[in-house]
Amino acid sequence: MPAFAYQQAPSLDAQVKAGTLPSVEKRLPQDPLVVTPFQSVGQYGGTLDLVGLWGDNGHRMRILGNNNLFSFNHTYTDVVPSLATGYEANAEATEYTIFLRKGMKWSDGSDFSAHDIVYYVNDVLGDPNHAGNRPLFFKSHDAARAEAINAHTVKISLKEPNGLFIRQLAGVDGSNMAAFNKAYCSQFQPQFNADVEKLVKADGFSSWREYYEVKCPAHYFTPFYANADRPTMAPWVVETPPSANAPFAEYVRNPYYWQVDTAGNQLPYIDSVKWTFSENKEEMLLRAVAGKTDFQARHIDNAANRPLIFGNAEKSGYKVMLRPETRMNVLVIAFNQNAKDPVKRELFANKDFRIAMSHAIDRWDISETLFAGAVEPYQAAPLEASPFFSEEFAKQYTEFDLKKANQMLDKLGLTKRDKDGFRLMSNGERIRVEALSTTLVKPETRDALEMVKKHWQEVGVMLDIRIVDRSLQNSMRFANDYDVIPWYGDGGVGIIDEARWYMPFSPESTFGLGWYNWSATPDADSAVEPPAAVKKQIDLYNQIRITADKSKQNELMQQIIDIAEDNFYAIGTVNGLPSTVIVNEKLRNVPEGMPESYNLMTPAPMRVGQLWFDKK
Known part of the structure; x- marks a missing residue:
């Protein structure tokens, strides 16, 4: 696409004219990712309003995320290029040479290059004492090494063969591969900055490792979305960070975003994304059905809420779309x-x-x-x-x-029963199955479990349901x-x-x-x-x-x-209903039939930068 065809959001014109921001053709890569809109080329402007919980990084990940080297397509049927344009692999699936788009920029205008990926693989994950998140495909510090062939080509050598590596880079764990800007993050490591301890003490931290995990954590953690100084490849960058005391968080247009539509318009169309925080999921639901969200499935989609969601659609100016579930079971x-x-x-x-x-x-x-x-x-x-x-x-x-x-x-041989009619095991004890559940699951899943408890009582097996928080559930799981x-x-x-x-x-x-x-x-x-x-x-x-x-x-x-x-x-037990999604009647380019999936990071692979508001 010729450079003269590129267009930018009108809100950026004054900065370009004043010389504080380069022209759009200088901000875009040589070969930007071209997004074919689901419905039409859009119009610039507006704020995407969402409702949420302040600590819900999973929600932010699904809107601001999927800035991966590769991505799944929106139907979850194939892996497609993203920040990378392609790759080559050896026959043994131990070496992957990945080709990046030339001329991409971080949100601060600095060059995104192979050296940033090398830094993440070798200097972050390659640290044997790394205290932060480690992707499942790099389970140990020596699982991989990276080499910059040139600024836009990186070679990753794996300790063990992995034919699924490119597919894994497209999933939720793959988002971190292109999230660590070397120039920014390395200043918090002693091997790159001899004065890092001064920064640590000045900000009241006990060690540089603790400090690093606040400044440059993985995308699963709140500081990732709260640090306005950290460069990103996302379509919107933090302006008002999330916190326990903040009523909202807001993210504004990244002027260096690396995607365009088929008419050469730089994405995103929408100026900003704003999360208004609720105390709990019940309050989120009430705000959502009152029309306070433009695009929402997170934390409001369960069977009991459907009459309220569908019943308020016309009055509150939204439509309800359905997403196929990738989960095959409610329980x-x-x-x-x-x-x-x-x-x-x-x-x-x-x-x-x-x-x-x-x-x-x-x-x-x-x-x-x-x-x-x-x-x-x-x-x-x-x-x-x-x-x-x-x-x-x-x-x-x-x-x-x-x-x-x-x-x-x-x-x-389970023929003996106690005075309450429950069967006895070979050791003479009642068959008591403890189900370690959590409030995190949807109400219909908890309700289904209660029904199974009654069903099993009919055959003399006691299902004892214990509700714990997710952290305790995980601790007990890992302890077997x-x-x-x-x-x-x-x-x-x-x-x-x-x-x-x-x-x-x-x-x-x-x-x-x-x-x-x-x-x-x-x-x-x-x-x-x-x-x-x-x-x-x-x-x-x-x-x-x-x-x-x-x-x-x-x-x-x-x-x-x-x-x-x-x-x-x-x-x-039973298969599930499709996921319900509240969509503002004026919001365009929302795809039909996109599956709901954690690994897919729904709806991120639809390229959320193409969302726009029809003002007519």
Whole structure:
């Protein structure tokens, strides 16, 4: 696109005329990312109003984020260029040469280059004592090394083969790869600044590492979104930072943003993004249905809120759009097959026990009570939109059959009961399954769990629900101190990225955390040697990691799913409703059918800079 075709927001004209800001063609890269609008080329101006919680970095990440080297497309079906234009990889999937857009600028006007990525990989993550976030694809300080071939080409060498590396760079963890401006962040490290301790003491911190995590943390943490001095590649930059005492936070146009539309207009169209903070989710909902938000799904989308959301649309000047869920289940219950209690461990590891408990759930009761019959019984299995979908897997053991459940439990020798009618285990103790839940989950998930408790009581199994905060839940999970951690059905699509319920994929695979620990560090105290089927899955996934061939990856993943179907690690309940999104009637370029997904960072990959307000 010729330089003369570029246009900028009128709000920047005065700065350019005064000489305090370079002209638009000097601010853009040689080959900016060209965004094809979903509806039309837009108009400049306006503020995108949102409602939120001041500490909710996940919300900010989804609007200001996805400034990755690569990105998923908005339908979550492919990986596409972003800050990078492409890559080359060796046959062993251990070396990746990544090509950056030439001439990109940080928000302060300094050059974005390969040296910034080298700095993050080598000098931040490469520090053995790094105290901050570490991406899952770089688990150790020596997992990777980076080299700047030139200003716009970086070579990353991996310690171990990883055929999924480019895909991982497109996900939520990949956002940090292009978030660390060397010139700014390095001033807080002693190897680059001999006077850093003076800065530390002047600002009242105890160490440079603590100071660094305030000045240059990963994008998961509040200071990332509150530091106006830190350069960014985001479409909007902080003007009023979020804090516990602030009523709002506001982010204004980045004049060096690296994207344009098909007419050569520099994005974003909208001047600023403003979050107005609420005390809680209930207040957020009331503000949202009163028309105080322009674009909202975060923290207002649950089944009980739908009548209020739909009922106020016309009066408050918004429409309701639907996003397909990538989660395949409202509630997944996975017994801890590595439980500390040897009696429970043996019971939970018995597939027939899990099948019996699945038949003891009245899924249509859950559907009718909580969702007016709009959802169906569904196991923890891939959704129909996934290439790994199997009708048999999705529906196996979903029939509500108390007679069959009781017969199966009797055959397992669980025939004795206490005075309250609960079955006794081999040690004479009541079968008491503690479900370690949290208020963080949606109300319908908590309500479904309460219904399962009643269903299971009918077959003599006690489900004892304990509500704790998320931090305690995580602590108890990592300590392997739980029977069940009820959660959503993540991994309905995008399964290669999120396979927690199909194999010991991550620390979130609560049916076999010890098996996951074994796969990561076999000699760790927390490691539990898995059975042959699980070892086979781990081996298959390791094969996925060493090939960049997508068809081969899918073939191997299908084998993993087949083993999961046969072993039935986790019990599903019902599939979910599409996510509801409040959209201002005047807001344009909002795509239809974009999936709701954490790893996708919905809605960021739609290129939120293309949103605009139709003033007509």
